[in-house]
Amino acid sequence: MTAPDAGGPFTGLRHQLTAAATAFADSPDTLTGILAGMVDDVDRALAVPLEIFPVCHHSPASALAMVRRLREKQPRVIYLELCEDLQPLLGELGNCRLPVAVQAFASELAGHPSEWGPLSVVAPITEASAEYQAIVYAFQTPGVELVLVDRSTDHVFQWLPRTPEAQPDGALQMGAGGGRPGDDAALHGDAVGVEIGDLRPGFAELEAYLLHHGKVRHWSEWWDQYVEQPLADADHDTYRQVMVLIGSLFRRLRPARSERLDRDEDRERYMWTRMREHLATSGIDPSHCLYICGAFHAASQVEQFGLASDAPGYEISPRTGTRWRYGLIPSSHSAIEAQFGLAPGSVSIAAATWTKALKRSGLTPYRLDGQRGTRTRGRGGRDTAGPATGPTDRLSGLLAAPPALNGIDEAELRGWCVDIVRLARRNGYLASTADAIAVYETSILLAGLRNRARPTPYDFADAAVTCIEKDVVPGRRDVRRLCEILLGGDRVGRVGYEALPPLARDVLERLRPLGLDLEKRTVQRALLDLHADSRLAPCSDLLWMLRYLLPHDAVRPIMGERRLGQRSIQESWDVALGRNQRALIELGYEGVTVEQVLEQRLRRAIRGPQATAAGALAAIEDAIRLLDSPRLVDELGARAVELLATERTVDDAPNVLRRIRRLLAHHRATATALPAWCEAFVAAGYTHYCTLLPTAFVDEQAGVRQVGAMLGFLFSMENLALSIGCDRTQLELAVAQAHPEAPAKVALHWAARHQLGLLPLTELRDCCAELLANPLVVPIFPQYLSGFVQALDPVPGLASFVVELMSTAFAQLPDPILLPWLPTLITTLREHGPELVPLLIREAAHTFPGALPALDSWVPPWATATPAPAPPVVPAGPVVGLLTDNPDSVDAIAALLGCSDPWQRHDQPGRSAVAALLARYPDTAAAVVDLLSVDRATAQ
Amino acid sequence: MSAGSGRTTGAAGADGDATPRMQRPPAEMRYADELARLRAEDTAERPPGWALSLQAARRFILGDERAGIRRKFVGDPSLIDRALVTLATSRGLMLVGEPGTAKSLLSELLAAAVSGDSTLTIQGGAATTEDQIKYSWNYALLVAEGPSRRSLVPAPLLRGMAEGGVVRFEEITRCPLEVQDCLLSPLSDRVLALPELTGDDAMVFAQEGFNVIATANTRDRGVNDMSSALKRRFNFETVFPIADFDTELTLVVTEAGELLRRSGVTAEPRRDVLEVLVPAFRELRVGQTSRGDAMEPLSAVMSTAEAVSVAHAVGLRGWFLRGEPGTAADLVSCLAGTAAKDNPDDLARLRRYLEQQASRHAGGQWKELHTARHLLPG
Structure with missing residues (x-):
C-alpha cells in the first residue's frame, strides 16, 4: 500500500481539518482520524502512477469529466469496473438505442443453489455516464484496449452468503420484478443490478442528516445540488480530488465489518490483481492507462491497492459450472431508478442535465457508430498527454466556498411553467395561465428558501405540485408524473436488430409477412386471413408458439383459436413484441429457433421431478397443437405412460381422464389407427386404476370426484383396454375388493356394481329406499346423492335413476337437510357442468312434463311402474319328472x-x-x- | 396588535394575581419570546407585510436547536417550505388531511409566524353565514346613524384584509358552497366590497400580508365540495399522519406533559404507559398489529391528537383521583370515551383488542392493560 506523503500538497488542508475537529468535536481524536484519513485517502489515490478516475453512476458531471480527460490524456488502456465476462457484448452497443442493459443470464445452475435460479445480472448503460464515454472512446480509437476488471457475474453469486435464509435479493439490488409486466420500470425483470460507482451513505442516519441539512427530499437531489452541479464544469484535478474525498467519506462513515464492505473489498482485491496481471503481461507503461471505478473504490484500503504494493495477488476462485448466456436487453430511466433505489425522475433529469451541459460547454461526446443521433467521433489524432505535474490542493477552495449552482435559467423556467400548465390541462386539470405564473413565482421563492440562487428542476416540480395539484387527480397522471415527463420523460432503450440473438432475429424475419413494424413499442393489430394468403399460415403457427412461450401481453389472440384438430381460417392478433423485447431476448438464450425452445420446454415439463401424467398429456396436446411433430408426441406419450404407472395418488385422475379422452378423440378422427403410446397409456391406466381402486374407495385423501374419474376411465376405456389384452376380471375384482364407508363413495360403489351387472336397478332402488326410510341415515342422504351425481360420468345409464333419486330427495328430505346441501350440489354441477349437466338435463326433460299445466296430472314414471311379479319357478326336466x-x-x-x-x-x-x-x-x-x-x- | 396585547395581559395574570388564566393561549403568546428573538435576529428579506422572513418563519415552525427554538410541527419540512411560499404568493393555502393530523396547529403556527396574530379565525360549519366571515352591523347604531364605518362590525376576513393579517378558515368544506364563495373576490382581486356604504368606505382593499389559510378534512370530502373557482385560488397541501413510531411517541410525551403541566399536574406522564398507548392507537388506526396480523380498525378517528388527549386524560385521572401518574388501568377507562365514543361496534372492537391483542404484547404495562380490560364500560 502506498503511504501518504506527510508533507504533500494537502498539508494545509489537513491542518485546517485537524484544528476544526479539535475545536468543534466532543471527541476530537475520532473526528481527526476521519477527517485526516479522508485527506490521506485523496493523497494516496492521487499518488498511484496508474491514474484512478473515480466516477458515480448516471452522473453527467462524471461523464463530462471523463470526456475532457479522455481527450486530454488519450490513454492506451482503460480498466473499467465492470464484470469481466461482459466484455464481448460491449461492441454491440452501437446497434442499440440507449439506455440498454448488458445482461448475463443462467437458467441451468451448477454450483449455485437451485432455488436461486434463473440467475440474471444486468448492467444498465446510459449515454450520460462516464463508463459509456470510456467504452466508446476505446472502441473508436485505434490501439486502445478496454479491459473489464471486476469479478465475473458468476462470482457475483459465488460471493453471496449460502445460509438457508440468504437470497440474492437480500444482498443485491433486485429489479422491479413486482412491477406490472409491460411497465417501463419493470424492464429489467427480477435481475440483479450491477453498476459502476454506486455511491451512497452507508447508514440511514447519515443520509437523513445530509438531507435535513441540505434542505432536500431525497438522495438524488442532494447529490445533484452538492456534488453534481459544483463539479459540472470543474477541472480534472478538482473533480478527481472531490470524488475521492466523497468516496472516502462514505467509506469511513459506514458500519464496521459489514458483509457489503467485505464484498466490496474483495472486489477491489480482484480488480487490482487483474490490473497487475494485465500490466505485467502487456508491459504497458501505467501512465498510459486509466482505471475507471466508483469513487468508493478509489479510496480503497486493501493491501493490493496501488502498483507499489508488494502484497500477493488475490486468489481468484474458478467459476462454477453454471452456463451463462449473454445479451443486451432494453432498459429505461425508470427501470434504472427502480433497480437502484433512485428518486423517480432523477435519471431523466441527469440526462437533461447532460444534454444541457454539452450545449453549454461545447464538448463533443463520444458516440458509437450507428447509434441514433448525430454520429460523432472522438478526435482522430492522438494528443500527447500534457507534462505530468504533481497534484495541487483543489479541495481547500471547494470546501470553503458555497456550491456554485447551475440552476435553470429564467427563460427555461418560464417555458417549463407554461408547458406544465398545458400538460396539466391536457390531463384534465383546470389549470390556467394564472397557475403558470404561480408556479414560476413559487419556484423562485422555494429556491430562495432553500438557499439556492436559482430554482432546480426539483424546486420547479415541487412548485408545480403545490400550485396545480388539488384534492383529486382528474386523469391517469398526477402533476408530479407530468413534471417528470416534462423534464425529459422516461426514455426507453431498444436493442437493434443486429444485436439481437438469432432466435429473436428469426422471429422478426418470420413475422415480416404481417407487415408490421415489430420494433415499435405500441400494441399493433395483425389480421390474418389464412384462407386468402397462404404465406400467413407460418406466421400464425409462430404466433401461437410465441403465445405459449412469451408473457401473455406480448402476443394476444383477439379472434381465432387453436385447439386439437381445430384451426381458424381467420385470426386477429394484438402484437406487442417491441414492448416485450427483453422476454424475446431471454427466449433467445434458450435456443436458436422458437421450435427448439418449445420442444425443450415441453421436454422439461415432463422430465422434472414435479412432472405428472396429466402434465405430460397437456404437453402432448401442446405438441400436437403447436408443433405437429409425431416424433415428439410419441416421446412425450411414452413418458406419460411411465409417469402414470409410477403415480401413487389419484389426485389428477379427472385431468387425466379429460385429456386422454380428448387425445383419443383427436387421434381417432385424424388417423387410421391409434398411436402406440395411446394404447399403452390406456392399458397402463386400466391396470393402474384397477390396482388403486380398492384403496381409493377407502382412502380419505381421495375425493369422490377422483374415484368417479377412475371409474370413468375404467368404464369408458374398457372396450379399448380389453381389445389390447387387458383382463376384465381385474376390474371386477377391484370393485369386489372395495369396501367404502363414506356415503358418497358407497353410492359410487353401488353405481359401479350396477354397471358391472352385479346390482340390478331394483335392488339399487331398494337400497336407496331403505336409506330414506331410516331416520338415522336421512341427514347424510345428500352425500349419497352427491356420489350418484358423480357417478353420472362413469355410468351414464344411471341418469334416469339419478333424476328419480333427486326428485325423491327433493320431495322427502326435510328442509333443514336439503337446503344446506343444495349449494353444494349447485357448485358441483357448475364446476363439472360440461360433463354432468347435459346428461341430467336431457334425462330430466324426458322425465318431467314440458309444460306447467301438465304438472297437475303428472305421475312420476317410477311411481306407476309396478314391478312385474316374478314368474313361478317351475322345476322341470327329466330329474324333476323322475x-x-x-x-x-x-x-x-x-x-x-x-x-x-x-x-x-x-x-x-x-x-x-x-x-x-x-x-x-x-x-x-x-x-x-x-x-x-x-x-x-x-x-x- | 390590540387583540394580542389584551390577551397578553390575561396571560401575565396567571403568574400570581387573581385574573383567570387562559387554558390555551394562542401561538403568538405561547411562543412570544421565540418570535421576539427571531424577529430581532432576522436579517433576511421579508415578504411585504410579513412579521418574519421566510427562513425565520421556517425556523419558528421546524425549530432551531442552536437558537433555542423548539420544533413545533412534526412532519415533512418541505411541506412547511411550500406552505410558506404559498402564503408569500397571491394564492391561499388549503391544508387537507385526515382529522387529527395537526392541520389547525400548523395553520395557527403559520399565521403566528407570518403576521404575528393567529386569532383571525373563522370556524366553518353548516350554520356559518357570510356575516361571520366578512362583517355584520351594530344594529342600534345602524338604526340610529344609518350604515357607516362606525356601525360596521368587522369579522375576521375584513379585519385581515384591512390590517394585512393571515385569516384562518377552519373546516371550510363544512360551510355551504355559497358561503365559501364569498372568499372569491378577496382572494383574487384582494378587495371586499361593502355595498351598504358609499364613497371610499365602499371598498376595503387588502393590505400587504393578507392571505387565507383554510383547512379541510378528507373525511368530510363531498359534504360541501368547493367550487372549481375557489379551488384554483388555493394551493392544496396534504398533511399526512406521522409515519414514524418514535417521532409520534416523542410528540405524545411532550404534548401530554405540556397539557398536564397546564392542568396543574406536577407528575410527568409515565413513559411506559405512553409506550403502550401509542402502539395501541397505531394498531387500532391501521387495523394491523405490530406482528402483521390483521384486525378490525376502529371507525373513529385515532390520530395523534386523540392519543395526546387520552394521555392527558390518563394523567389527570391518576393525579386527581389518586395523586400519582396515570396507569394502564386508567388508560382503559379513558380509551372508551375517546376511541369508541357512542359507536357500539367500535366498543366491541376495542374490547376484542384488549382481550386478544393486548395479551400478546410483552411488557408489564401491556399485561396491566389486559388485566384491566373489564374496566371498559358497557
Missing part, C-alpha cells in the same frame, strides 16, 4: 334329514295351501266366477 313320479325316495331322504313335509308336486295346484283353502270355501270362488262370468265347469 322325482315327481317316484316321491317315496325323496320322502325317505327327507325323513332321514328330519324334514317331515312330504314331497309336493308343484304342478298340482290342489296340493297347495291356497287350493286347500279354496276347496274348503268353494262359495267364494263360485261367486268370483259368477262375477267374472266364467264357466263354472272350467272353474272346477
Whole structure:
C-alpha cells in the first residue's frame, strides 16, 4: 500500500481539518482520524502512477469529466469496473438505442443453489455516464484496449452468503420484478443490478442528516445540488480530488465489518490483481492507462491497492459450472431508478442535465457508430498527454466556498411553467395561465428558501405540485408524473436488430409477412386471413408458439383459436413484441429457433421431478397443437405412460381422464389407427386404476370426484383396454375388493356394481329406499346423492335413476337437510357442468312434463311402474319328472334329514295351501266366477 | 396588535394575581419570546407585510436547536417550505388531511409566524353565514346613524384584509358552497366590497400580508365540495399522519406533559404507559398489529391528537383521583370515551383488542392493560 506523503500538497488542508475537529468535536481524536484519513485517502489515490478516475453512476458531471480527460490524456488502456465476462457484448452497443442493459443470464445452475435460479445480472448503460464515454472512446480509437476488471457475474453469486435464509435479493439490488409486466420500470425483470460507482451513505442516519441539512427530499437531489452541479464544469484535478474525498467519506462513515464492505473489498482485491496481471503481461507503461471505478473504490484500503504494493495477488476462485448466456436487453430511466433505489425522475433529469451541459460547454461526446443521433467521433489524432505535474490542493477552495449552482435559467423556467400548465390541462386539470405564473413565482421563492440562487428542476416540480395539484387527480397522471415527463420523460432503450440473438432475429424475419413494424413499442393489430394468403399460415403457427412461450401481453389472440384438430381460417392478433423485447431476448438464450425452445420446454415439463401424467398429456396436446411433430408426441406419450404407472395418488385422475379422452378423440378422427403410446397409456391406466381402486374407495385423501374419474376411465376405456389384452376380471375384482364407508363413495360403489351387472336397478332402488326410510341415515342422504351425481360420468345409464333419486330427495328430505346441501350440489354441477349437466338435463326433460299445466296430472314414471311379479319357478326336466313320479325316495331322504313335509308336486295346484283353502270355501270362488262370468265347469 | 396585547395581559395574570388564566393561549403568546428573538435576529428579506422572513418563519415552525427554538410541527419540512411560499404568493393555502393530523396547529403556527396574530379565525360549519366571515352591523347604531364605518362590525376576513393579517378558515368544506364563495373576490382581486356604504368606505382593499389559510378534512370530502373557482385560488397541501413510531411517541410525551403541566399536574406522564398507548392507537388506526396480523380498525378517528388527549386524560385521572401518574388501568377507562365514543361496534372492537391483542404484547404495562380490560364500560 502506498503511504501518504506527510508533507504533500494537502498539508494545509489537513491542518485546517485537524484544528476544526479539535475545536468543534466532543471527541476530537475520532473526528481527526476521519477527517485526516479522508485527506490521506485523496493523497494516496492521487499518488498511484496508474491514474484512478473515480466516477458515480448516471452522473453527467462524471461523464463530462471523463470526456475532457479522455481527450486530454488519450490513454492506451482503460480498466473499467465492470464484470469481466461482459466484455464481448460491449461492441454491440452501437446497434442499440440507449439506455440498454448488458445482461448475463443462467437458467441451468451448477454450483449455485437451485432455488436461486434463473440467475440474471444486468448492467444498465446510459449515454450520460462516464463508463459509456470510456467504452466508446476505446472502441473508436485505434490501439486502445478496454479491459473489464471486476469479478465475473458468476462470482457475483459465488460471493453471496449460502445460509438457508440468504437470497440474492437480500444482498443485491433486485429489479422491479413486482412491477406490472409491460411497465417501463419493470424492464429489467427480477435481475440483479450491477453498476459502476454506486455511491451512497452507508447508514440511514447519515443520509437523513445530509438531507435535513441540505434542505432536500431525497438522495438524488442532494447529490445533484452538492456534488453534481459544483463539479459540472470543474477541472480534472478538482473533480478527481472531490470524488475521492466523497468516496472516502462514505467509506469511513459506514458500519464496521459489514458483509457489503467485505464484498466490496474483495472486489477491489480482484480488480487490482487483474490490473497487475494485465500490466505485467502487456508491459504497458501505467501512465498510459486509466482505471475507471466508483469513487468508493478509489479510496480503497486493501493491501493490493496501488502498483507499489508488494502484497500477493488475490486468489481468484474458478467459476462454477453454471452456463451463462449473454445479451443486451432494453432498459429505461425508470427501470434504472427502480433497480437502484433512485428518486423517480432523477435519471431523466441527469440526462437533461447532460444534454444541457454539452450545449453549454461545447464538448463533443463520444458516440458509437450507428447509434441514433448525430454520429460523432472522438478526435482522430492522438494528443500527447500534457507534462505530468504533481497534484495541487483543489479541495481547500471547494470546501470553503458555497456550491456554485447551475440552476435553470429564467427563460427555461418560464417555458417549463407554461408547458406544465398545458400538460396539466391536457390531463384534465383546470389549470390556467394564472397557475403558470404561480408556479414560476413559487419556484423562485422555494429556491430562495432553500438557499439556492436559482430554482432546480426539483424546486420547479415541487412548485408545480403545490400550485396545480388539488384534492383529486382528474386523469391517469398526477402533476408530479407530468413534471417528470416534462423534464425529459422516461426514455426507453431498444436493442437493434443486429444485436439481437438469432432466435429473436428469426422471429422478426418470420413475422415480416404481417407487415408490421415489430420494433415499435405500441400494441399493433395483425389480421390474418389464412384462407386468402397462404404465406400467413407460418406466421400464425409462430404466433401461437410465441403465445405459449412469451408473457401473455406480448402476443394476444383477439379472434381465432387453436385447439386439437381445430384451426381458424381467420385470426386477429394484438402484437406487442417491441414492448416485450427483453422476454424475446431471454427466449433467445434458450435456443436458436422458437421450435427448439418449445420442444425443450415441453421436454422439461415432463422430465422434472414435479412432472405428472396429466402434465405430460397437456404437453402432448401442446405438441400436437403447436408443433405437429409425431416424433415428439410419441416421446412425450411414452413418458406419460411411465409417469402414470409410477403415480401413487389419484389426485389428477379427472385431468387425466379429460385429456386422454380428448387425445383419443383427436387421434381417432385424424388417423387410421391409434398411436402406440395411446394404447399403452390406456392399458397402463386400466391396470393402474384397477390396482388403486380398492384403496381409493377407502382412502380419505381421495375425493369422490377422483374415484368417479377412475371409474370413468375404467368404464369408458374398457372396450379399448380389453381389445389390447387387458383382463376384465381385474376390474371386477377391484370393485369386489372395495369396501367404502363414506356415503358418497358407497353410492359410487353401488353405481359401479350396477354397471358391472352385479346390482340390478331394483335392488339399487331398494337400497336407496331403505336409506330414506331410516331416520338415522336421512341427514347424510345428500352425500349419497352427491356420489350418484358423480357417478353420472362413469355410468351414464344411471341418469334416469339419478333424476328419480333427486326428485325423491327433493320431495322427502326435510328442509333443514336439503337446503344446506343444495349449494353444494349447485357448485358441483357448475364446476363439472360440461360433463354432468347435459346428461341430467336431457334425462330430466324426458322425465318431467314440458309444460306447467301438465304438472297437475303428472305421475312420476317410477311411481306407476309396478314391478312385474316374478314368474313361478317351475322345476322341470327329466330329474324333476323322475322325482315327481317316484316321491317315496325323496320322502325317505327327507325323513332321514328330519324334514317331515312330504314331497309336493308343484304342478298340482290342489296340493297347495291356497287350493286347500279354496276347496274348503268353494262359495267364494263360485261367486268370483259368477262375477267374472266364467264357466263354472272350467272353474272346477 | 390590540387583540394580542389584551390577551397578553390575561396571560401575565396567571403568574400570581387573581385574573383567570387562559387554558390555551394562542401561538403568538405561547411562543412570544421565540418570535421576539427571531424577529430581532432576522436579517433576511421579508415578504411585504410579513412579521418574519421566510427562513425565520421556517425556523419558528421546524425549530432551531442552536437558537433555542423548539420544533413545533412534526412532519415533512418541505411541506412547511411550500406552505410558506404559498402564503408569500397571491394564492391561499388549503391544508387537507385526515382529522387529527395537526392541520389547525400548523395553520395557527403559520399565521403566528407570518403576521404575528393567529386569532383571525373563522370556524366553518353548516350554520356559518357570510356575516361571520366578512362583517355584520351594530344594529342600534345602524338604526340610529344609518350604515357607516362606525356601525360596521368587522369579522375576521375584513379585519385581515384591512390590517394585512393571515385569516384562518377552519373546516371550510363544512360551510355551504355559497358561503365559501364569498372568499372569491378577496382572494383574487384582494378587495371586499361593502355595498351598504358609499364613497371610499365602499371598498376595503387588502393590505400587504393578507392571505387565507383554510383547512379541510378528507373525511368530510363531498359534504360541501368547493367550487372549481375557489379551488384554483388555493394551493392544496396534504398533511399526512406521522409515519414514524418514535417521532409520534416523542410528540405524545411532550404534548401530554405540556397539557398536564397546564392542568396543574406536577407528575410527568409515565413513559411506559405512553409506550403502550401509542402502539395501541397505531394498531387500532391501521387495523394491523405490530406482528402483521390483521384486525378490525376502529371507525373513529385515532390520530395523534386523540392519543395526546387520552394521555392527558390518563394523567389527570391518576393525579386527581389518586395523586400519582396515570396507569394502564386508567388508560382503559379513558380509551372508551375517546376511541369508541357512542359507536357500539367500535366498543366491541376495542374490547376484542384488549382481550386478544393486548395479551400478546410483552411488557408489564401491556399485561396491566389486559388485566384491566373489564374496566371498559358497557
